[in-house]
Amino acid sequence: MQEANLIDSNDRNDDDEAGLAIRVRGLVNRFGSQVVHDGLDLDVRRGEILGVVGGSGTGKSVLMRSILGLRHADEGQVEVLGRDARSGDPESRLHIQRNTGVLFQDGALFSSLTVGENVQVPLKEHHRDLPERWHYELALLKVKLAGLPADAINKLPSQLSGGMRKRAGLARALALDPPLLFLDEPTAGLDPIGAAAFDRLIKTLQEALGLTVFLITHDLDTLYAICDRVAVLADRKVVANAPLAEIEKLDHPWIQEYFHGPRARAARGEQPESA
Numbered sequence: 001m002q003e004a005n006l007i008d009s010n011d012r013n014d015d016d017e018a019g020l021a022i023r024v025r026g027l028v029n030r031f032g033s034q035v036v037h038d039g040l041d042l043d044v045r046r047g048e049i050l051g052v053v054g055g056s057g058t059g060k061s062v063l064m065r066s067i068l069g070l071r072h073a074d075e076g077q078v079e080v081l082g083r084d085a086r087s088g089d090p091e092s093r094l095h096i097q098r099n100t101g102v103l104f105q106d107g108a109l110f111s112s113l114t115v116g117e118n119v120q121v122p123l124k125e126h127h128r129d130l131p132e133r134w135h136y137e138l139a140l141l142k143v144k145l146a147g148l149p150a151d152a153i154n155k156l157p158s159q160l161s162g163g164m165r166k167r168a169g170l171a172r173a174l175a176l177d178p179p180l181l182f183l184d185e186p187t188a189g190l191d192p193i194g195a196a197a198f199d200r201l202i203k204t205l206q207e208a209l210g211l212t213v214f215l216i217t218h219d220l221d222t223l224y225a226i227c228d229r230v231a232v233l234a235d236r237k238v239v240a241n242a243p244l245a246e247i248e249k250l251d252h253p254w255i256q257e258y259f260h261g262p263r264a265r266a267a268r269g270e271q272p273e274s275a
Contacts, residue, residue: 020079021046021180021212022067027076029062036062038236040076046179049206049213050241051223054233055254060216061105063233064182067214068100069093081180098126101173102182107165109157115143115168116153122175139175146171147201163194167201174205181206183215187222199225220267 022044029037036059044050052060065071067078069085078085081099083092109118119139123130130138143153146167157165166186173181186202187195203226206213217223223230223244231241234254240247248259258264 019045021081022214023077023079024063024067025077027063027066027078028074029059029066029071030074035236037066037073037076040233040237042231042238042241044212044214045229046212047210048228049203049215049226051227051230052214052216052233053218053223053230053258058233058236060233061184064184064214064216068102068182069096098176099178100180100182101176101178103166103169103173103184103186105185105188107157107169109165109169109172111157114154114156115148115160115171116140118157118168119143119153119172119175122172126176139171142171142174143168145174145205147197162189163198166190166198170201177209179210180212181214183213183217185216185218187217187219192221195219195221196225202226220264224267 020043022042024040024042027037027040027042028035036057040063042063052063054060062071066073067080067085069078073086076086080096083089083095085092085096109115110121113121116136116139119142120135123135123138127135140150140153144150148164148167148171152160152164152168157168160168170183170186173183183202187198190198199222202213202215205211206226215222215227227244229241229243230247231238232247232252232255233239234252239252240250240255244259247255250256
């Protein structure tokens with residue numbers, strides 16, 4: 001077994017920052033005396049689906065929020081699409097907002113707004129000069145792109161199933177045609193058939209639109225089905241960032257337990273071990 005220090009398994013010119021959608025160096029996040037991240041480094045390449053995994057309390061969502069600027073990290077450098085995400089520069093902040101889409105765990109839809117109105121929120125914020133009719137038509141396009149029927153645009157979130165609410169949240173995340181998409185546990189709460197369908201949708205959109213996807217998940221099926229690389233959070237850092245075939249070889253207790261248990265073997269399509 002290899003030691004768990006595989007941060008980037010493929011040769012890359014470190015000076016070629018144009019190939020990175022996200023670059024994190026020395027990130028520190030504290031909550032009082034609790035240190036969640038301590039000198040965390042992470043690269044996310046343009047055009048890849050990166051799965052982010054780790055045990056409870058390793059700060060997966062905190063990392064995502066730090067990258068997006070929704071949380072101010074205590075220390076470190078964060079670059080998103082070539083811009084300094086921690087500089088406080090309004091132009092850089094606006095550039096990142098316009099070029100990233102986010103699907104939070106529960107969809108985070110406004111309950112009093114219809115699906116169409118939810119999708120139009122970022123359009124109205126960033127494209128106020130567009131006619132109202134165009135906002136509606138663009139929202140309808142994103143609703144269909146997310147795999148929802150056209151009539152879903154006029155429904156409230158409470159009228160949708162859990163899977164449909166996820167897709168409505170995805171439609172809103174895609175509203176501004178962002179090149180960078182953040183997904184926080186997108187298949188959580190879905191049945192296996194619904195989860196597999198959502199995985200296929202994400203992969204299809206990523207290939208068709210050339211998206212870079214930062215995907216937090218506990219779903220082993222998702223990792224094996226659509227992720228190009230996997231970043232493992234443990235020991236307050238990213239201890240590995242590589243394709244799954246290489247992650248599986250690493251000698252780290254959490255990696256061994258997570259990627260060599262019965263659920264992982266099933267996700268790989270292996271036959272269960274005989275009793």
